[in-house]
Amino acid sequence: MTDTSSRLESQFRFLMEADKLRRVDRQNLILDGSRCENSAEHSWHLALYALVLAPFAPADVSIERVVQMLLLHDLVEIDAGDHPIDGDVDWEAVASAEAVAATRLFSLLPADQSAFLHGLWREFEASTTPDAQWAKRIDHCQPIFQTLYNADVPAAHIEVVRGNLYGGRAAALKDAFPEVYSHAVAKLEGSDPQDVLTAPLAFLNEVDALKTVLRATTLGDGSRHENSAEHSWHIMLYAWVLAQHSHAPVDMAKVLQMLMLHDIVEIDAGDVPIHATLSEADHAAIAASEQAAAERIFALLPEDQGQAFRSIWEEFEAAESAEAVYAKAIDRVQPVLLNLMSGGGSWREYNVSLAQLEARVGQKVARGAPAVWDHVRTTVAPWFAENTSA
Secondary structure: OOHHHHHHHHHHHHHHHHHHHHHOEEEEEOOOOOOEEEHHHHHHHHHHHHHHOHHHOOOOOOHHHHHHHHHHOOOOHHHHOOOOOOOOOOHHHHHHHHHHHHHHHHOOOOHHHHHHHHHHHHHHHHOOOHHHHHHHHHHHHHHHHHHHOOOOOOHHHHHHHHHHHOOOHHHHHHHHOHHHHHHHHHHHOOOOOOOOOHHHHHHHHHHHHHHHOEEEEEOOOOOOEEEHHHHHHHHHHHHHHOHHHOOOOOOHHHHHHHHHHOOOOHHHHOOOOOOOOOOHHHHHHHHHHHHHHHHHHHOOOOHHHHHHHHHHHHHHHHOOOHHHHHHHHHHHHHHHHHHHHOOOOHHHHOOOOHHHHHHHHHHHHHHHOHHHHHHHHHHHHHHHHHHOOO
């Protein structure tokens, strides 16, 4: 086995294990109140919170590192579970279990990446650097707004927020992030605050709906269809871990922003399965619907920020820059691995052959990450040989 093949084996082992984070439910609900949020889509939403609230961050904070910390911070819950802040919890035992989980999970990676990602996770947990402290603030404020802006939330959840703001860990936001604290307190006490957070929160609340957009691909265990928010989290992790295999040097911060934002238009336009048969008219209608969605959703932000996010989305759609080509490649890779893990998934549903997979997926992946596609094609070929006639 070559060094590249060996690294890819380890990297995909980690990424496929990370899929299990979607099975970890949290106490807080998604914004429509229909179900509990899972830790994977929570991690995507936190990364987006960090990007949107970047103008409020101290000057010495790296938003790129904050985003990376938030992508990783809850992976340990695959083994250790999530623990509500108002529960009767032995936090020392939880910390010990999480440390063991971190060692197991990050050791799946090649040694250099294992050390780096494990170190970043430890930095977040220690919360002594400016980046880690800001990441913790983002982690503390998102569940508060997730609850306060939920029109049908149980009263007990509101009381958890009240205790958190007036004496719990979120009380520190009063000094550490006063804009968040004052907005949250006003909302808790029945006001409709109109301040510097009103527009950013309108956007962040609106995009919570991405957690309800279902895709054709299932989770690795086949238990349910994945949604577009948790998909976005997973491919951000894919892009970061597989970066060395990009066809060209890329700005990883921009790649992560592209993948964080790329599916937001599906809130209005829906997801279109890659193996569905569509006419030119269908493609034109989808493109028009996505453009209209981008116009509406990004306009919720302050003007300069909305235009910047719209530009990133348009760059991804154009697929011309090195970052967009790589991001498009990674967007195609993850569903292939999920289908393999689930025993065929949407390949069975759409009667997909290896030749069709090569044409619809492989060519785009190979354009942005040729070694990745070589590895993935070799990995999935036996399934097609056994289960299809072409």
